[in-house]
Amino acid sequence: MATDQDLVVETVRDILAAHEPFVLTPERPWDQRLWTALTEAGLTGVGIPEEAGGSGGELADAVAIARTLAAGAAAVPVAEQLLVVGPALLATDLAVPSVESPVSVAVAPAVTASADGDGRFLLTGRATDVAWAGTAASVVLLVESGEGSVLALVDTAGLPVAAAANLAGEPRGTLTLDATPATGARLTGGQAEEFRARFALARAVQIAAALEQVLAWTVQYAGERQQFGRPLAKFQAIQMELAEMAGEVTAVAALTDAAVQALDRGEDVVLAAAAAKVRAGAAVEIVARLAHQVHGAIGFTQEYRLHHLTRRCWSWRDEAGTELEWSRVLGAGLLAGGGDTLWASLTRVV
Amino acid sequence: MQAGWTLEEGHDHRIRCPVRYGADLGAAGVSAASLTLAPAPRSEAAEAVRLEVREFLAAELAAGSFEPHVDTWLSGVDPAFSRKLGERGWLGMTWPKEYGGHERSAMERYAVTEELLAAGAPVAAHWIADRQSGPNLLRYGTEAQRREILPRIATGECFFVIGMSEPNSGSDLASIRTRATWDANGDWVVNGAKVWTSNAHHSHYGIVLVRTSPADPANRHAGLSQLLVDLSLPGISINPIRILDGGHHFNEVVFNDVVVPGDMLLGEEGSGWHQVTAELAFERSGPERFLSTYPVVAEFGRRAAETQDPAQLATLGRISARLLALRQLSLRIAAALDRGELPNIPAALVKDVGTTFEADVIDEIRRVVNVPASLDSPDPLGRALAEAQLHSPGYTLRGGTNEILRGIVARGLGLR
Numbered sequence: 001m002a003t004d005q006d007l008v009v010e011t012v013r014d015i016l017a018a019h020e021p022f023v024l025t026p027e028r029p030w031d032q033r034l035w036t037a038l039t040e041a042g043l044t045g046v047g048i049p050e051e052a053g054g055s056g057g058e059l060a061d062a063v064a065i066a067r068t069l070a071a072g073a074a075a076v077p078v079a080e081q082l083l084v085v086g087p088a089l090l091a092t093d094l095a096v097p098s099v100e101s102p103v104s105v106a107v108a109p110a111v112t113a114s115a116d117g118d119g120r121f122l123l124t125g126r127a128t129d130v131a132w133a134g135t136a137a138s139v140v141l142l143v144e145s146g147e148g149s150v151l152a153l154v155d156t157a158g159l160p161v162a163a164a165a166n167l168a169g170e171p172r173g174t175l176t177l178d179a180t181p182a183t184g185a186r187l188t189g190g191q192a193e194e195f196r197a198r199f200a201l202a203r204a205v206q207i208a209a210a211l212e213q214v215l216a217w218t219v220q221y222a223g224e225r226q227q228f229g230r231p232l233a234k235f236q237a238i239q240m241e242l243a244e245m246a247g248e249v250t251a252v253a254a255l256t257d258a259a260v261q262a263l264d265r266g267e268d269v270v271l272a273a274a275a276a277k278v279r280a281g282a283a284v285e286i287v288a289r290l291a292h293q294v295h296g297a298i299g300f301t302q303e304y305r306l307h308h309l310t311r312r313c314w315s316w317r318d319e320a321g322t323e324l325e326w327s328r329v330l331g332a333g334l335l336a337g338g339g340d341t342l343w344a345s346l347t348r349v350v
Numbered sequence: 351m352q353a354g355w356t357l358e359e360g361h362d363h364r365i366r367c368p369v370r371y372g373a374d375l376g377a378a379g380v381s382a383a384s385l386t387l388a389p390a391p392r393s394e395a396a397e398a399v400r401l402e403v404r405e406f407l408a409a410e411l412a413a414g415s416f417e418p419h420v421d422t423w424l425s426g427v428d429p430a431f432s433r434k435l436g437e438r439g440w441l442g443m444t445w446p447k448e449y450g451g452h453e454r455s456a457m458e459r460y461a462v463t464e465e466l467l468a469a470g471a472p473v474a475a476h477w478i479a480d481r482q483s484g485p486n487l488l489r490y491g492t493e494a495q496r497r498e499i500l501p502r503i504a505t506g507e508c509f510f511v512i513g514m515s516e517p518n519s520g521s522d523l524a525s526i527r528t529r530a531t532w533d534a535n536g537d538w539v540v541n542g543a544k545v546w547t548s549n550a551h552h553s554h555y556g557i558v559l560v561r562t563s564p565a566d567p568a569n570r571h572a573g574l575s576q577l578l579v580d581l582s583l584p585g586i587s588i589n590p591i592r593i594l595d596g597g598h599h600f601n602e603v604v605f606n607d608v609v610v611p612g613d614m615l616l617g618e619e620g621s622g623w624h625q626v627t628a629e630l631a632f633e634r635s636g637p638e639r640f641l642s643t644y645p646v647v648a649e650f651g652r653r654a655a656e657t658q659d660p661a662q663l664a665t666l667g668r669i670s671a672r673l674l675a676l677r678q679l680s681l682r683i684a685a686a687l688d689r690g691e692l693p694n695i696p697a698a699l700v701k702d703v704g705t706t707f708e709a710d711v712i713d714e715i716r717r718v719v720n721v722p723a724s725l726d727s728p729d730p731l732g733r734a735l736a737e738a739q740l741h742s743p744g745y746t747l748r749g750g751t752n753e754i755l756r757g758i759v760a761r762g763l764g765l766r
Contacts, residue, residue, distance in 0.1 A: 239757065257389055257678075327666075332663050334666065334670055339652030342651035
């Protein structure tokens, strides 16, 4: 099935293919060479209009890029840039920073914003779990003020960073802000929720792509690995496990795609994103466990490729709001009209 | 688009190969396209008919014409209710008008069936006829068979039973022994027995898989045919097989020298296996494969709305996320059926994931409500949990066990 996104996917793959594998360490917290190659191809500005400094293109293109990079375990903040930061800044009429500089995102309820003149704020507090903190040149934070949420864009140069990493070694540091100047826009409660939902959906998209790749690797490995004189794939016990993985992967893809399409149609996607994030997280549990089980001990090693994706999935399911948080959002949201309207609510989510 | 899946061609990958980008790592896009069916189109017509059905169901509930129950597509037999659906044009929805159908899309039919199941409405009488016997007749039936039977299914007056499994042939369907032989008048003479025939005692016809040539060990799928059998024929006895709670849904249907007119062969002699396979995309992919226990979720939703208990809300969220993913998968298959495809492998996958879900729902809810399951419970949630629990062994067995389904999925993954 050819899609309009095939070309962009091919371009990203070609760039990935020309790169060495990237093992994240505290000393090498991101893949700067890959980032440069992506910027040279204009891929870090896709979905952002040219007049805003981007490369143009559709949401579907941006999603295709984020998916391909996620499946490739690429150590670059592109999903954050294309799926969260760019759209949020455009929606609030804030200037989009150069798409050639890495930018990141965090929900930072412990940071307070005080107004400092027209469209400017001073931010104070600690922003934890900032994706790519220390490497991103700027960061978009959802912070609180006395009068509701503020979406703030902060230049990170000179800001103190306490480095930390997720289970895959992706930077997730803490920024300490002390009357730090920022541009910003006030958000309604609904807009703030929409921002959180976009972030969660971005992680769901990444998980969906990564799990598909994990399945493909596991099927491939089971076909190649010989034990008892035949490939693992010929054992019924292994076939049952791979089929279970396929069921999970396919379910996540269907729901995530539907949520992305709802976003593309301009619908309120808070519940759709919540559902996609929760479903993707639930699938990680099964798919990662079975993938490692089928791979055996080699999959448990650092030299083998599997952990690059399983570790990311184990973290991504907790990021941008945990499964528990989004489950409650979804459950409460579906019952917003009362207990008798659950079914009607379910049929409206996507 | 092909019905089966293909994963990307394997690479020359060594077990100890370190990570390489591109060839190994960047391949998800390709498998994404081939693993999943195309997304279902949005259908305004489906949303419109959905609201009509909802209004109808609210009026029927208010009038006391039915009480919501779990698993009503097996156990909710109510011919009068089926006729009401027929009157409204909600049976045979996708079939040509010349056969009593309504030429609506599979997406519209999906919306109607989903609403009926979610409401726990009594739909068992017509379910099999509308879902798969009718489409099977449309595909393989003679003109006379179609004209005779399809309009009566569409009005909710003609019910069907599936005659596949036998006492010694469960998952291994090709091993069936019921046989049909020609007699001197050109009619079929049928001998044998079928089991697990849901609601045979309420049905008018069965589509019965029979052996019409001796078994050939070299080709186990050869020599099978489907017969359209009027269940009132002499020599047929229908004996109840009660399920564990005493309910009578299943039967043993015994054929003792039953003379079936020669023109009641369905499709081609010897093509029975192929025809049975073609039914499966219809049989395995519908919303009844994940909504059998939805009435429990509906009661649980009312409870969580009252209590606003965080654990209950989270459980409802987790259940709902699974349900919403299944809806999308099932909708995609409905859209593929509209395009004339027979996506048997995705259908097997939906049924595996869906029936696992509908059983899991019981325990997910039990963990966060303090309500014992009992048919005599004063609490509607307790009664719904009890009904769902007592029917639970069937979910992952009927229509192909989940082990068989996973085998089909494994074949789709290229493992067999």
